[in-house]
Amino acid sequence: MKVVVIGGGVSGLSTAYHLARGGAEVVLLERGVIGYGASTRAGGGFRVHFWAEENVKFAVESRKRLLRLGRELGWNPVIERGGYLWLLKREEDIRRFREADKMWRRNGVGGRFLSPEELRERFPYLQVEDVAEGFLGPQDGKFHHDFITYGYYASALRLGAKILEGTEALSIITDERKVIGVETSRGGLDADAVVVAAAEETNTLLKPLGITLPIEPVRKEAAVTEPVQHMIEPLIIDWESNAYFTQTPRGEIIGGIDYPVKHGKIGLGTTLGAVSSWAKALTRRIPILRDLRVLRTWSGYYTMSTDSSHIMGRDEEWPEGLYVACGYSGHGFMMAPLVGELLARNILHGEVHELMRPFLPSRFREGRLIPEALVIGGEAGL
Numbered sequence: 001m002k003v004v005v006i007g008g009g010v011s012g013l014s015t016a017y018h019l020a021r022g023g024a025e026v027v028l029l030e031r032g033v034i035g036y037g038a039s040t041r042a043g044g045g046f047r048v049h050f051w052a053e054e055n056v057k058f059a060v061e062s063r064k065r066l067l068r069l070g071r072e073l074g075w076n077p078v079i080e081r082g083g084y085l086w087l088l089k090r091e092e093d094i095r096r097f098r099e100a101d102k103m104w105r106r107n108g109v110g111g112r113f114l115s116p117e118e119l120r121e122r123f124p125y126l127q128v129e130d131v132a133e134g135f136l137g138p139q140d141g142k143f144h145h146d147f148i149t150y151g152y153y154a155s156a157l158r159l160g161a162k163i164l165e166g167t168e169a170l171s172i173i174t175d176e177r178k179v180i181g182v183e184t185s186r187g188g189l190d191a192d193a194v195v196v197a198a199a200e201e202t203n204t205l206l207k208p209l210g211i212t213l214p215i216e217p218v219r220k221e222a223a224v225t226e227p228v229q230h231m232i233e234p235l236i237i238d239w240e241s242n243a244y245f246t247q248t249p250r251g252e253i254i255g256g257i258d259y260p261v262k263h264g265k266i267g268l269g270t271t272l273g274a275v276s277s278w279a280k281a282l283t284r285r286i287p288i289l290r291d292l293r294v295l296r297t298w299s300g301y302y303t304m305s306t307d308s309s310h311i312m313g314r315d316e317e318w319p320e321g322l323y324v325a326c327g328y329s330g331h332g333f334m335m336a337p338l339v340g341e342l343l344a345r346n347i348l349h350g351e352v353h354e355l356m357r358p359f360l361p362s363r364f365r366e367g368r369l370i371p372e373a374l375v376i377g378g379e380a381g382l
């Protein structure tokens with residue numbers, strides 16, 4: 001079976017890798033260079049704590065794959081299992097987390113609520129005067145996105161996939177009933193199946209086929225400081241402002257914050273406003289970092305779906321052989337190991353795995369949304 005995958009981010013690469021492992025003849029098209037999109041601009045966090053149980057179940061299985069990825073790909077993903085720590089101020093937030101924790105426990109991933117005293121004892125560098133309670137998800141952690149991206153890339157190549165950088169998919173060719181190929185900036189390609197994993201450009205490719213997914217890019221900025229001695233283990237989320245920060249293995253403090261921007265493709269610049277509001281939130285929580293210098297800022301898109309849950313697979317009303325993997329809404333890197341595996345099984349064997357079924361694109365048509373508001377660095381609050 002000939003499959004063309006459009007997009008050289010982690011979801012396209014994971015899908016290409018699993019397809020090649022399953023024996024497909026795979027060509028992956030990347031208009032820029034591998035990892036040019038959100039995949040190498042990510043914060044590098046993984047978690048299993050979401051409001052929607054469908055996302056929890058999916059993330060629990062994807063996490064298992066992440067943890068064994070080093071052995072599988074031969075690239076060290078630099079996994080750190082320091083947990084996610086949410087700092088909660090408002091009664092309604094605490095109530096929401098306590099309610100959700102019942103569901104997390106049902107799924108084997110309950111967390112720990114920490115009083116301000118316990119927070120002070122465990123994380124003495126944190127200023128928690130105004131914090132009512134913390135929630136620690138010990139199953140959560142961090143990885144290095146570059147090593148995973150290139151690990152999938154190298155492994156897909158080793159398995160015989162063709163990866164064409166600097167090659168843009170211009171249009172998907174159909175014969176009314178099914179896809180038959182892709183027109184690219186370097187000529188045409190035949191295909192039995194096409195996977196569109198082109199993040200914020202997904203609709204550009206689908207629209208000529210009469211398909212529009214409810215997704216929209218929202219630019220998010222991130223920053224990294226000069227390195228300091230290691231002290232921050234978890235990824236910390238100041239839930240009211242939705243500022244997040246953690247420390248890399250090199251000692252840099254990395255993070256971002258919800259900062260209002262016009263939705264849509266607005267270019268990949270950065271602003272003084274975003275970095276200074278992140279720095280204010282960071283140094284309010286960890287005053288000892290006050291004199292640190294910010295070394296670098298960058299931005300990338302969260303491809304937000306209307307329910308903030310990812311979209312994978314195909315709608316049976318679409319031309320045969322057309323698949324998508326997109327709409328990750330800011331938590332896609334951690335989902336990609338399982339997305340690639342299940343999507344490849346779907347394409348090669350027609351199997352719709354029970355964990356994948358809720359995320360099919362037909363959910364929007366059928367009104368079966370998966371509302372997910374636990375978006376890190378997303379619109380602040382609940």
Ligand SMILES: Cc1cc2nc3c(=O)[nH]c(=O)nc-3n(C[C@H](O)[C@H](O)[C@H](O)COP(=O)(O)OP(=O)(O)OC[C@H]3O[C@@H](n4cnc5c(N)ncnc54)[C@H](O)[C@@H]3O)c2cc1C
Nearest residue numbers: 007009010011031037038039043044045169300332333334
């Ligand atoms: C600041 C920031 C922080 C984040 N933090 C986290 C985090 O901590 N944890 C987490 O799990 N997720 C995080 N994310 C989200 C995560 O990065 C994304 O969900 C994930 O990388 C999406 O992968 P992708 O392969 O779908 O998209 P991308 O990586 O964007 O890849 C899409 C690719 O398609 C290519 N493309 C587009 N159009 C075409 C075309 N016509 N032809 C050929 N190629 C094309 C693009 O060049 C791009 O390389 C973060 C995102 C941002 C921006």
